[in-house]
Structure formats: structure tokens, C-alpha cells
Amino acid sequence: MASRLEWVTLDSADPRSLAEFWCDVLGYVIYQDKNGLTVEIGPDPESPDEQRLAELRRGPAVPSMVFVLSQDPKGHKNRLHFEITPIDRRHDEELERILALGAVRTDIGQEENQSWTVLADPEGNEFCLARSLAPGEFEL
Incomplete structure (x- = not known):
């Protein structure tokens, strides 16, 4: 087990x-x-x-x-981050929704034109918004 x-x-x-x-x-x-x-x-x-x-x-x-x-300030790029995936809307629609909630785009050295978007939550913790799994957006 x-x-x-x-x-x-x-x-x-x-x-x-x-x-x-x-x-x-x-x-x-x-x-x-x-x-x-x-x-x-x-x-x-x-x-x-x-x-x-x-x-x-x-x-x-x-x-x-x-x-x-915790009163300890966030200092550097996270060594662990979340990868989240839209399940019921397109990537760009979910990106706009999450930005409106308070996330911000951030640069951690990623290349241009990736299939994901790097964001940070309101306290600066990085996470990625991956490709959408919504019907019609992702096919096996």
C-alpha cells in the first residue's frame, strides 16, 4: 500500500x-x-x-x-507550484476569470508561446494555468 x-x-x-x-x-x-x-x-x-x-x-x-x-515573507520562486486545468471553459476565458479574482501574470523564466500561463496568487505564490480540458478544447 x-x-x-x-x-x-x-x-x-x-x-x-x-x-x-x-x-x-x-x-x-x-x-x-x-x-x-x-x-x-x-x-x-x-x-x-x-x-x-x-x-x-x-x-x-x-x-x-x-x-x-506566517509572518515570514515570501522570498523567491516557489520550489513547488500548482498546475490547474480549466474543465468547463477555454483557457483564455479561465485566465480572465482568475485574473479578475486577484491573480497576476508572473515571469519565472518561462519561454514565450507556451500552452500554459504562469500566474501568482494574491500572496505571490506561483501556479500555472494549463491547457483546457473542456469539451472541444482537448482531444485525446
């Missing part, structure tokens, strides 16, 4: 605000907010905890995200 990725933890100057940004981007909900010091988000839970645990044990699951208060 292998281990499972259950959640990803990010240091944050404002955990609640950053959690809300990522909820809007990913369609997640806030699971728990410990007075703004730690905020956990994830997919809208459709099943009881016992069923979610059984699903996690069966195979890979969509991880939740935890934002933890």
Missing part, C-alpha cells in the same frame, strides 16, 4: 483571504477556520467523513489545502 496526498499546507500572511481566493479558483469550500490562524479548504464534501476516509484509502483523492498564518 502506498501513501496518499491528503492536503497541501501553505504559509500565508492572511490565511482566510488566501483560502477564499483558492476557493473561488477551484470551486472549493472552507472546511475549518481556526480564528484565521489556520484555514482548511477542499472539495465540497458530498459524503460523511467515514466514506471520505474509505475513498482516500482506496486510491488517489483530490487533496484539501491548509493555509497557516
Whole structure:
């Protein structure tokens, strides 16, 4: 049996605000907010905890995200970043939506004319918006 990725933890100057940004981007909900010091988000839970645990044990699951208060400033390019993929609209439409939520384009040394766009969340954490998987946008 292998281990499972259950959640990803990010240091944050404002955990609640950053959690809300990522909820809007990913369609997640806030699971728990410990007075703004730690905020956990994830997919809208459709099943009881016992069923979610059984699903996690069966195979890979969509991880939740935890934002933890930290006063340490972000210094350099992340060594780990997220790759997110639109599933119901074109890449350019999703890019405009995410920019309107507060993301910004950023340069980490990527080449021109890539199939993805490098962005940063409101606290400067880089992530990529990959090709769209929407019907008619991506074919096998």
C-alpha cells in the first residue's frame, strides 16, 4: 500500500483571504477556520467523513489545502507550484476569470508561446494555468 496526498499546507500572511481566493479558483469550500490562524479548504464534501476516509484509502483523492498564518515573507520562486486545468471553459476565458479574482501574470523564466500561463496568487505564490480540458478544447 502506498501513501496518499491528503492536503497541501501553505504559509500565508492572511490565511482566510488566501483560502477564499483558492476557493473561488477551484470551486472549493472552507472546511475549518481556526480564528484565521489556520484555514482548511477542499472539495465540497458530498459524503460523511467515514466514506471520505474509505475513498482516500482506496486510491488517489483530490487533496484539501491548509493555509497557516506566517509572518515570514515570501522570498523567491516557489520550489513547488500548482498546475490547474480549466474543465468547463477555454483557457483564455479561465485566465480572465482568475485574473479578475486577484491573480497576476508572473515571469519565472518561462519561454514565450507556451500552452500554459504562469500566474501568482494574491500572496505571490506561483501556479500555472494549463491547457483546457473542456469539451472541444482537448482531444485525446
